[in-house]
Amino acid sequence: MVKTQLLVVGGGPAGLAAADTAASLGIQVLLVDEGRSLGGQLVKQTHKFFGSGEHHAGVRGIDIPQLLLKEGQDKITFKLNTTVIGCYQDRVLTALTGEDEYFKISPQAAIFATGASEKFLAFPGNDLPGVYGAGAVQTLMNQYGVLPGNRVLMVGAGNIGIIVSYQLLQAGVQVAAVVEAAPQIGGYLVHASKLARAGVPILTRHTILAARGKEAVESAVIARLDDNWQVVPGSQQELEVDVVCLAVGLSPVVDLLRQAGCRTRYVPELGGDVPVRDSLLRTSQEWIYVAGDVAGVEEASAAMVEGRLAGAAAAKQLGADVAAADEIIARSQASLKALRGGPVGEKIRSGIAKLEGGIANA
Ligand SMILES: Cc1cc2nc3c(=O)[nH]c(=O)nc-3n(C[C@H](O)[C@H](O)[C@H](O)COP(=O)(O)OP(=O)(O)OC[C@H]3O[C@@H](n4cnc5c(N)ncnc54)[C@H](O)[C@@H]3O)c2cc1C
Known part of the structure; x- marks a missing residue:
């Protein structure tokens, strides 16, 4: 003892x-x-x-x-x-x-x-290799020097989602988009502006519907949300990504x-x-x-x-x-x-x- x-x-x-x-x-x-x-x-x-x-x-x-x-x-x-x-x-x-x-x-x-x-999200394909929490992506990249993949969809535009997206860019990884279900960006705008300047779209009122792939993530389906947080019919689009990174609280x-x-x-x-x-x-x-x-x-x-x-x-x-x-x-x-x-x-x-x-x- x-x-x-x-x-x-x-x-x-x-x-x-x-x-x-x-x-x-x-x-x-x-x-x-x-x-x-x-x-x-x-x-x-x-x-x-x-x-x-x-x-x-x-x-x-x-x-x-x-x-x-x-x-x-x-x-x-x-x-x-x-x-x-x-x-x-x-x-x-x-x-x-x-x-x-x-x-x-x-x-x-x-x-x-x-x-x-970290909080997690329920969607089809969320158990595929390539779906990470933002903390795991940071640990891999910033502590162990390992890239999580080549092209990322970031879910969540709070400080963590925005900062980790920027760190991914710094490490040479592409960020296809940041989706945020709320009508506005939650993180500090100084960090969000850096992403915007690098050409990364930050899509507010958007969410992830599914991750797709055979053995691992190959793409992600996103869609626009209306004022009642419902998916706008016909707004779905499929992004080619090998990583989905969740930064949702x-x-x-x-x-x-x-x-x-x-x-x-x-x-x-x-x-x-x-x-x-x-x-x-x-x-x-x-x-x-x-x-x-x-x-x-x-x-x-x-x-x-x-x-x-x-x-x-x-x-x-x-x-x-x-x-x-x-x-x-x-x-x-x-x-x-x-x-x-x-x-x-x-x-x-x-x-x-x-x-x-x-x-x-x-
Ligand atoms: C991407 C990102 C960017 C951020 N940027 C900023 C910023 O610019 N400015 C700012 O002020 N804050 C920032 N934060 C927030 C800040 O990092 C956290 O608020 C802060 O680290 C919380 O400190 P803590 O000591 O409470 O917990 P943590 O830093 O999470 O430390 C908890 C510790 O407890 C240990 N632990 C847990 N359970 C056990 C157990 N059972 N036994 C033994 N050990 C255990 C863990 O290993 C860990 O080391 C950021 C966070 C992230 C993720």
Whole structure:
């Protein structure tokens, strides 16, 4: 049994910030991640991040993880290639390193920063080789240097669909079109404009109807949608592609939290089922905190600040200096308020409002 004061599950921006903050407040931290390197989604992001300088805007995602480990780094034990596979209400977690090294962890508190998983779409042929999620395409291309194919249909014009389309072009892959069911492009227009300049059509109010092929994807059928989201008869067209890439949203990874008895609630604005938590990101299990996309799908900037907030709150619970922890908590809460201000933050604000008073009322 491995004992630690604080266990952090997930080494993306939220988990790294949480671990660094708690460790800098004198807490002994064990951070585990199933990946082979730290950074979560960041290790695939070759583009310069948007947002504010305080949150590393203008820095390429792949360069951000090392900036997140500051004062606390020496007090953190990192265990990579390690998946937490069980979490029980008696504060015991089970984990697997590599293929066969099982062990138990007994922390006094835990922060879950497990991120989000990709949503999928139902259509004929969606099980053909060549149909990928955008995360898989990024992993193949940007981590392993392997092209997914030669000509891609991208489904979804949010930030992920647009950015991955551009990265495909940079890697020499053709993008036949980006289809988006909504009437407008969801991603930042600065990225969409780059695609438009490269001649890639972004077809709003369009969807995929089917992927076709014998052994693998050879083509995809798309069609226009009317104001009621119904296919416009006669608008079908078949595009010759060998890859269909789905970028249709993310869902928080809450399975382990549910197993531990944490209450969840369905909040579509935050990506689906999310853990109910208080303003310190503490769940209905008083020893478990959450941070980042697992608490609601947002952006790396919010994930980092939530990590600092949860790290300080957990450290305070574990006996760290109260004044120092409170100072970080207050700064992080103000920073989150600023990040979620204005029209861009409206969706997240309304989602979080649905969780207010959550622990008591869930
Ligand atoms: C294409 C793309 C472009 C983006 N561009 C931007 C941008 O420009 N600006 C911005 O602010 N944000 C951007 N984002 C969003 C940003 O990457 C995410 O919001 C952020 O990474 C979320 O951080 P996280 O730490 O919550 O989760 P993640 O980064 O997903 O990290 C979760 C970690 O948990 C680990 N994990 C999960 N389950 C387990 C388990 N059971 N055991 C052990 N480890 C586990 C995973 O291996 C992973 O390392 C982009 C995302 C994508 C996909």
